[in-house]
Amino acid sequence: MMEWIVSLLLIAGSLFMLIAAIGVVKLPDVYMRMHAITKAASLGAILMLLAVVLWHPQWIVVIESLMVVIFVIFTAPIGTHMIGRVAHRMDVPKAEGYLMDELQDEPDRQEAEGEKSL
Amino acid sequence: MEGFPILNLAVNLSFASLTISLFAGLYRLLTGPTLPDRMVVMDLIASLVIGLILTYIMLTGQTVFLNVAVVIALLVFMGNIAFAKYLKRRIE
Amino acid sequence: MNIGILLLALLFLSVLAPFTRRYLGNAAGWIFAIIPFAGFVWFLGMLPEINRGEVFTHRYSWLPAYGIDFSFYIDGLSVLFSLLVLGIGAFILIYAGYYMKTYPMKGRFMGYLVLFMASMVGVVVSGNLITIFVFWELTSISSYLLIGYNHEKPEARGAALQALLITGFGGLALLGGFVLLGIPFGDYELTTLFSNPEVIKSSNLYLPALLLILAGAFTKSAQFPFHFWLPGAMAAPSPVSAYLHSATMVKAGIFLLARLNPVLGGTELWHYLLSIFGVTTMFVGAWLSITQTDLKRILAYSTVSALGTLVLLIGTGTEYAINAAIIFLLVHALYKGTLFMMAGNIEKNTGTRDINKLGGLFKYMPFAAIVMILALVSMAGIPPMLGFIGKELIYEAKSNAPSAHWFILIAGFMTNAIMVFLSMRLTLDIFWGKEPAYDKKPKEPSLALILGPFFLVVISLFLGLFPKTMANPLTSQAIMAISPGMAAIKLKLWHGFNLVLGLSALTIALGVVAYKYRDPIISMATRINLKYFREEFSRVFFRMIDYFLIYTKEQTKAIQHGYHRFYLMTVFVVASILVWIQIWNGDPVILELNFRDMPLNLVAVVALIIAATISAVVAHSRVVALIAMSVIGFGITIIFIAYSGVDLAITMVLVEILMVILAMAVLFYLPKYVKYSGTGARMRDALIASLVGGFMMVLVLQAGSSAVQEPVSEFFKQSSYTEAFGRNIVNVILVDFRAFDTLGEITVLAIAALGIFSMIKLTKKIKI
Amino acid sequence: MESVILQIAARHMRPLLVILSLVVLYRGHNEPGGGFIGGLMLGAAYILYAMAFGVEKTQKSIRISPVALTGIGLLLALVSGLPALMEGHLFMTGEWTTFFSGSSFELKLGTPLLFDLGVYFTVAGMLTLVMFSIMEE
Amino acid sequence: MMRFLNFFLRLGRFLLFIVFYLKEILVSSLFVAWDIITPKNYMKPGIVEVPIDLKSETAIIALANLISMTPGSLTLDMTPDKKKMYIHVMYLHDKEEFIRKTKRQIEQRIQKIFE
Amino acid sequence: MIPVLPIILPLLFMVVLIFTRRWLAFQQYFSLLATVVLTLVSVILLLDVQQNGIATLQMGSWPAPYGISLVVDMLSAIMLVTVSFIAIVIMIYSPGFIDKGRQSAGYYPISFGLLMGVNGAFITGDIFNLYVWYEVMLTSSFVLIALGGSAEQLRGSIKYVTINFVASIFFVAGIGILYGLTGTLNMADLAFKIRAAGHIPHMNGALMLFFIAFSVKAGLFPFFFWLPASYHTPPIPITALFAGTLTKVGIYTMFRFYSLFIVENALFWKSFILIIAGLTMTIGVLMAASQFDIRKILSFHIISQVGYMVMGLGLFTVGGISGAIYFMVHNMLSKTNTFLAGGLVYQRSGSYDLKKLGGLYKASPLLALLFFVPAMSLAGIPPLPGFFGKFFLIKGGFEAGDYLITAVAILVGLFTLFSMVKIWNEAYWKKEPEEIKKGKLSRRAIAATGLLAIAVVLLGLFAGPVSELTVEAARQVVLPELYINAVLGL
Amino acid sequence: MLFLFAILIGVLYGAAVYLLLRRNIFKLVLGLIFLGHATNLLLFVAGGLTRGFPSFLRDIPGEVEKMADPLPQALILTAIVISLGVTAFALVLVYRFYSVTKTVDLDELSENE
């Protein structure tokens, strides 16, 4: 029984990742591609980790799996945020059909010159 | 994993979809068109590597590989930050 | 007294010399002369024992690991040469002390002179080939320093360089020859060599050894075609010319030939080589002296001629010839030393050495004139000077030579006639004849300046007058040393009427006639020289150096061209060739393609890495290249995981991420990517790249497919937990089994970090 | 002005990374990890912080300079070889002591762990030194 | 004692929130996946400014992350004063509705947990 | 215990210097003291080896071939002593020459890093460990050569770093392949396995990779480009330190590897190495002749003289190797000395360009002497050590029957003489140009150069005792069984 | 799999060499990084490939025999860290080079030689 659940989870997780990859290829602009990746990373990983935990029910596996999930959820959005932010500043062309872009109108978007934090 | 054909199948399917995904990522890397487009590929590949690691764990039963996944999950975003900072500097 | 002490005293004196000037002033020469004079007396005191056939040897352990001792071997030949070197040397020092009065850096000059003296004595008393060589080279160096005394003049520097290079070349050849000589003997001791002198002649090393040693001797003794450095060396002050370049150093080559005559001589090859070089040098030297007008150059060419004569005589090798050689050596040293010192005196008094600008000096310096004329008489071979005996013996030797080539006899005859001609010319043109307007009135040279010439001439005169009692004891043992079993001929001034006397008379007659027709002869000689010796040898030499420099410059430009890429390219191309040759010659590679062993996912990962690699290589954007790099990094991580490298995979990921951050941080500052290379270059580079990649591939195949029975890592697996208390074997290796590697590795990190830190911090401060 | 989100994230992640790096360091002898990996993570923690807040602020917040950290690491690695000498063994021989022997908290400590700590500091020091130098430019 | 209780209250909310959140992720992920693999695109993208009322930094970053992790929305930027967030929305049918939903479903829950 | 000291003491010193980097005066004196200590340790090691034969130490008590072996044989000991003595001289010299900025920017600690790497390379008996020490040495040299970062330095450094990096990669690739083939890293164990097996398949490729790697490090033809491209760029004490140590480590390693690992195809390797040696010594000296910058002349000469050392290796007789080792010691001292003297010239006249120099003979007899001694030593004038080196090699060459290479070696000596005299004629004898700078010489720099010149002279005067050591070293190289047995305890 | 890995390593080395021969200094650094990767992989592959048995001792009978060789892994770890240090240095060197000479063209290195 368990092997069926595990297999299902594994396949589902990897399929999510595949869909994310297809999304990266297919979706029309960088923001939407980022959508695909962020979600795939977490969801796919969560499903597959579930499979691992179920198949290897040990504390250390559970803890490490949880760590993977938490870290993915915590860090992936920050990465995408950074890229999205800079992409927007670069005026990366957006796909057609945007209803609005309120960030464009944000007065503070152009930051002070000469500021060096890196 | 021995003695569980369905699991074997699942592992192989997982490998298949993940490797196809890898090439999808490569495609985006090569075609771009913009730099942020290429940058997101790194994230995708990192996720796929986590997937591959988990699949390898299922294949071999070696849960120590989880450690690798933890590190990737924890730190890959720093690459994004670095790229972002680089691009930011370029537009300034 | 011991020879070692004498040498050390001289060396000490030479080191001290530069500091003495302040305290001793012009008197330094007199004081300096004490030690050589004491040495001279000491050697004189040895004569009785030497003449009883004794040989003094001393051996000091020197290079025991190589079986080489520092040893002395004092026999008649050594004593004769030492007496010359120290005796003339003492006079030269006195002379130089005054002569150099007005020159700067006199102290150093005196030091070099004494250094030379020590080296020259060293050469002649050495009992070991290597010892000889050490002193031999020192004579070259001191000669170099002395010739270049007027170093601010380019000619002096050039002459010094020329002399050093030629004698240096000879020195190197000589070293090679000595080493070859030592192989069959198994030793470099002269005693070993003399005890079984036939060893080398039967060895097939004889020819190369002989040629190399002759190269050494001929260059040092200015044999044609190496003769030209000697006239060039006249750039040195006169004491140097008198001492090194006539009386002593140039005789070192002669000494060597004499010294090794028992070992190397007596063969046809020896005989012919020495005779041919000797006779050529003898005649060419004399001939070239005809057209010279510089007093010192005239003397220099006549020295070349004399050196040729000596080589010829040693090569002839008969009893007469050896006798003649030794006597002539003595004769020549005495008169040539005098002549050069006098040339210096004349130059000092009149400001010129050009004989065309000299004349009528007799009335200003009659005493000096007589001294010089006596020396010239000796040079011309006229009785009662020792020169006459010398010349007689030479004629005797030549006419008695086993292969009495008329050619040699005629050449000798011509040469001697030229000597007579020169003697007359120098006597009459300098001391009488048309008197130019001298800037200041010439006067007799002071005591120190005339003392040397005077004594040398007197000695020559006495030796000529009482040859049996004075000359024979000096030379007989030297002759026996050159050729064991030969006897010294009883010397006498008067032989009665014979062919030789006839020849002498004819020579003088011819010389006188030639002097009478000197103008047409000189102009004819000039014309001939212009036609056949169009270029002076030394000019050819310098042109050769110029060509050499041009060549090396071109070569450097071709090899060290400065283009970094091509350096790397050379490295890669050569490496490829070498490694491919090794693979080609090595064991065949058996390739087993096992497709079951190829999981598709890994095949895909490999394909991904290759694709990413290609895209990184062809990328036009650095960001793309860097992202491709991290894709490759991730791909390698997967491979590490697939093949059980957990720590590796983690480290790989971490390093990859940090590398990207670092590269990005640096890339901030670089300009946008520019494409530089053309298609042709790219094709070429791709070819080179595939050569390197190819051999690496083969090597990996070879290594990976060979199964090792018992790698050392088995030990680590067995004892990691039991002895090192760790379950992560990789980590245990890193921190325990091979912690020393890790220690080095973190040191690398620390150093790199410090380097980066200081590179950035420091360049901020320093203006570039 | 740097992204607020990044700054908040960096503030949260730094202690997390530091603790994790220590865990990785400690576990290293038996589980994946060790001085390198731990050191790299520790370095990453401060680099992240520096990317969010700038080098100056980061350096102020650490107190110890990266150069000193590198030096301390090297010194620790070196010193870890010395206890062996006191025991009369060869340099860098691992010396171990066991605490709470026999109990379930049995703790084995040895010089190789000290050595690993040295590696940890050196690697972290090196990383921060390099990155800070470059980022400060 | 109160603090102890408070903690458990928060923990309970947190766990509830996670359950809710996982359901949300799953549903909308499937929707996005469907949109990706089917040829027809339903997206109506837009970048929306959302005012935020959270004070604690932890809460803010949790919000930003959760928005990003929620299919269909992605935090792009935030003003330095932490008052406004700019969110990229994939299926933006009604801006006000989106803002309301975000604030109610995520921000308020977070507020309860973290503040 | 002692064999490890030459490696860990420099590390300790380096750490101390890192912590005290703000106190320049302390750094200067401490460094000097530290190099003296190192020299003492090396001398003790040398005496120990002389008395008791090859000294070995197993790091961490792990038995060979599992742990890392440290091995000091006579060759290593000689190299250790020479290098640490040179380090003393450099440490006396540096404060008088290098600007304060560079000095306080890590010059001292990193110099000790360099020494650590160099000593490690001389001592270790493990090929991977050797790689690590190589990297320590190289990284330090990378830093030192770029320290200060003038445009010229950076240009040189990039070539230096890249080509040496490539060589390191070849080296480590060779190690990987060798491990794959034999399963061991211990050099003695490897040598033992090679001899026991008679033939280990596929080893040729790895050996060639090693050869290429060491050729690059040693500056052999045609891999030497990095050397003349970079050695003239940093301040002269750094160049002098490099000249005295770095390429010699490559040579040392080549000796070690050749002795231990070349069993098959010995004839091929011999002739190959002799050809390379001949080309190296000739091309190096010819290029030196064309130069007008003192540092460049000396740099090209390094190449030429490395050719001599490799020639001794190619002969592979006790005589040849001993000659090469003696030559190496001589060259390390004399070459460093000429560089330091060149530095004095620069300090006095503000240039290294022969065309702009002149009059130094008159201006400063001391300066003249300090250059003349090592220059004549390099030119092979007796009784300076260069003569003995050349003599031993020529003797070795003729006795081994390798006449051609020996003839080349003899001829190259002439060109060496030429370029030394060229410097002398131009910088010292030529009339002093009017616009020349008249700088003040540093006393410390003079003292250091003088000390080294005295050492050069002494090396020549005591060629006897020294050559006994080199013969013993050569015997150990020619009979690798001694090394193998000492390490494996057979 | 050995064959494929050998090809991969060959390609990586080839790419590294090709990059090192470019004129742009950035590609040079890229080439250095590639060299490092290629060599790490070479060490890994030449030391023997073992699937699924990381070298951790877990007291499972029979595991030790199948376990991957830990030594090459340790060597690679060392090599990785060393090349991290050296590459970092090279990167900064390149940066300095550019900021001093204002060019990324390696052919301009030839000046003054």
Ligand code: NA
């Ligand atoms: Na293998």
Ligand code: NA
């Ligand atoms: Na020489």
